[in-house]
Amino acid sequence: MLKNHINLKAVLYAAIMVAAMWLGYLLQQLGWFSGCSGAIIPLSPYGLKGIFLSPFLHGSLEHIFGNSVPVFVLIFLLYQFYPFIARQILFLGWILTGFLVWLLPPIDIYTGELNHVCIIGASGIVYVLAFFIFFSGVFRWNMKFLTVSMVVALYYGSLIWGVLPEELFSQLPEPSRVSWQSHLSGATIGILMAFIFRKSGERKVKYIWEFPNYYSEKDDKLWQEYKENHPEDFLELPYKKKENPWEHLDEIRKNQ
The missing domain is CATH 1.20.1540.10 (Rhomboid-like)
Structure with missing residues (x-):
């Protein structure tokens, strides 16, 4: 050791x-x-x-x-x-x-x-x-x-x-x-x-989160805790099915 x-x-x-x-x-x-x-x-x-x-x-x-x-x-x-x-x-x-x-x-x-x-x-x-x-x-x-x-x-x-x-x-x-x-x-x-020699040899390690504009969702513990406790808020939201105009071709012709 x-x-x-x-x-x-x-x-x-x-x-x-x-x-x-x-x-x-x-x-x-x-x-x-x-x-x-x-x-x-x-x-x-x-x-x-x-x-x-x-x-x-x-x-x-x-x-x-x-x-x-x-x-x-x-x-x-x-x-x-x-x-x-x-x-x-x-x-x-x-x-x-x-x-x-x-x-x-x-x-x-x-x-x-x-x-x-x-x-x-x-x-x-x-x-x-x-x-x-x-x-x-x-x-x-x-x-x-x-x-x-x-x-x-x-x-x-x-x-x-x-x-x-x-x-x-x-x-x-x-x-x-x-x-x-x-x-x-x-x-x-x-x-x-x-x-x-103050800048020679081993230097102070600066981690990515020490930079002022850095943000990572993985490092946000409150956000990660919320996601774990409220999984229903992150289910895939329902959406309207995109229409296919070829399915309504006859109807379109009648209107014309």
Whole structure:
């Protein structure tokens, strides 16, 4: 029964992405990626490769655990409900978000000084998918997609606060290590793609009875009920038999 409703490819792709993230974390622990290797370093040519590699790298177990569940859930929802455009959304969102993060100067919001930062983690992808799925349902105004949007808003609505620097909400003893630039970039790209792709893939089905001039007797239940309860009103009505002039030929001749 579930196989008829759940896209197994959606589960597979989500699992592959999470597995790749954990493989990247394992390679980090083995010393394959150390320091800023594989990270996005804003405005540095050396940091461009981080656009592709940074989602697989994480700073701690807490960091990768925090990203694994939303990445799995959101990729599953993307491929389950947007299978025709899921690949474009995932990879375009991934690349564009990473590039936008690379373009944003890492400015300290209090001192205005440029900081040398190395940005890793899959949170940018989380924000791309969460904001795409939510706003795609809104822009399409389709009941099925709106329902998915509400589910995302219910579980991940608090993500909205992540697009702002953490220092604005609490006094921190040291600068926050959370990359609000990744969150803001992902949210922006997600909303833009939801708008651009709003007419792509599955569309809202418009049934014939939704057209203003449509009328079908079969869909008029009151009329059908009346016909069932009053069959005598629909018997064939008596009519006058059409006369045949050849039967009155003699009479016609006499009158002439």
